[in-house]
Amino acid sequence: MDWRKGMAAAFLVALAACWLLGMAVEASPELTGDEILQRLQGETPLATQQGMAQVRLTTVNDRGQERPNEMRIFVRSSSEGTEQLLEYVAPADVAGTKLYTRTPKKGDPDILLFLPALGRERRIAAAERGSTFMNTDFTYDEITSFAHFTELYTAERLADSEWDGRPAYVLRLTPKEAGSLYSHVVMYVWQEEFIPLRVDFYNRDGVLWKQLLNSNFQQNPAGNWEARRIEMVNVVKKTKTVIDLLATSRTDVPANFLRELRR
């Protein structure tokens, strides 16, 4: 299995984090774009959360052929940083492949990939930010940006709108760094829950490139809303990656992620 496929998993970890959070936050009409973005990340921090999400990831190519994968994602944060472990559950030929990421508060993450055929972990470097993951519509940039939106973008609040029947703040995000893949990003944020509903990514020419769509919202046992389906549609390539949330738990988490990686 190509290790880049493992990197795609890191994105799922970020998404799972969103699912595992889902905390309701009081809205305020006076909020600025940056404040909304901050709420998105700041008041629903991973840093105090832990949990497990089981997801099904399906890639759809331009001929409509689907490739499903099923995986479990574990997340735990502490004062030292965040640990994430992703384990492929299906199909059987990749089952047992695991990706462990330890992201300290400062510094680069440790990323270890365990391949059953190899029988041991392998340290890997963060992929090129612009590269796409094998058979997915996500880039590494998108993985990290979900965790560091406020670091990578400045937000301008546009006129409120709605998406999928829900009132939404609309933000125009402008990259702080010149090397970004995108000229800008437009994000629709559910006003009541501060959850992204839709994210439009525009390429450097200002053309709509990809769309991230959150849907099938359901309340978890704690009463928080979760997007149980996320789609990334590549408008240019006519490909799609669909992620369905199958199950979540806040307690079904291994005591030692590194230990679990090697089992």
Place this chain on the structure above:
Amino acid sequence: MATTRPPHRYPRRPLLLALVLGCLLGLGLAWPAAAQDQVTIRGQVGQTLGFFLQDGSRSGEGEGDPINWTPGQVALNRTHYQLQFERRFGWDAAGLISLKGHWDAGVGGLQDLIKVANGDSSSLLELDQAYVDLYSDMTDFRLGRQRIAWGTADGFNPTSYFAPLNLDLTGGLDGLVQPVTALRASTYFNVGTLGVVVVPTFERRANWAEALKQEQPEFELSKEREPDEPRNQGEIGLQFDTFYRGTSLYLSYFNGYEDQPVVWKGDTGSVAEWRREQKLGLAAATTWQGFTLWGEGTYTLPASLDTLEGVDPSAILAPTEPYVTAVLGADYLFPSGVRAELQYLYNGRGSLLGVYEPSDAPAGQYLMGLASIPLGEDHSLELLALDSLRDESLVFVPTYRYQLTPTTQASLSLVVVHGSEGSEVGEAGLNDLDQLTLAVTVRF
């Protein structure tokens, strides 16, 4: 390269393995499965067809006509399969049984070389791995036949102590570590992990006698001169690993046996004896500027044998002094999706491609390159090269892979070996075995 594949190793302790299997099945019956702890069944079945690309010949087994082959002649026609059952029992235990086998559908050139008839080289069903895992508060135990892969390098791991290296590169770098029957315990502390491996009976290189005969025919052993079995055949290995400032560090120690017996010329002919060795190992891996960097090395102290005293070092087919083995490597993923990897290998014992060399043989030094080039959504090209710095030997294996379906892959490989008769590949009998290989594998 396929002739370097050791014959299939049969379990040396069938009763122990039967016990392991029994335990595993017993666990499966006794433990109620949670929803996420169902049995995972996976496997693969495939067909490999190889053709010689050049003329070649070998002398017979002492009598009879030499064996000749010509371009286009079938070298290998093999059906291979593997079936694996794995089950987790919550956070407390797990188990795995892996079976594999192959059937040589017709006598190919490679079978001719080892003088087997149709089907004789087949191994219809063989135990690959069978183990149970038990997890306590701080320690994970694994008991049974298992692969123990230590180290940070790709393919050639000096700190993977417990099984002989398999240098069949035609299958890629995965799976080069052979299984061994052992008890492994990993204890997790705040500062790192301590691993202990106990092997009750050491693994021998299955084809050491054939290798001796091929590589050093003047040292050939008669049946009655084969080495006595050591009384204590146990091995032990320790490894401590930790993270330090973004670097994975592994410190290890091994006390066990060499993969093949030491052979030397005595007064009355060749003599062989199993010899213990101790190894100290250090491995590390880190990342820098998008590169993954790794290094791994061992310092080996062979035990001194009284019987070797006074023997001319050139008449001993094994190192008599401590030696170093090391690997340094790096890989990088380019924005285009091309992954490139380069490794430097230093083998103080001598040639990597051979088994037996005189004790004063120069160290083997190699550059190994690997590139994975995506050609499209379903196509890729992989290039693997091993270049000896000791002489002109070069092994080059380009492989084109096509993903027919998510579970079915077809591949077309070339195995190109360059080197004269006196080179490393020549002495290993590989320099006239260029092949074209077609393979289809279905995984489930």
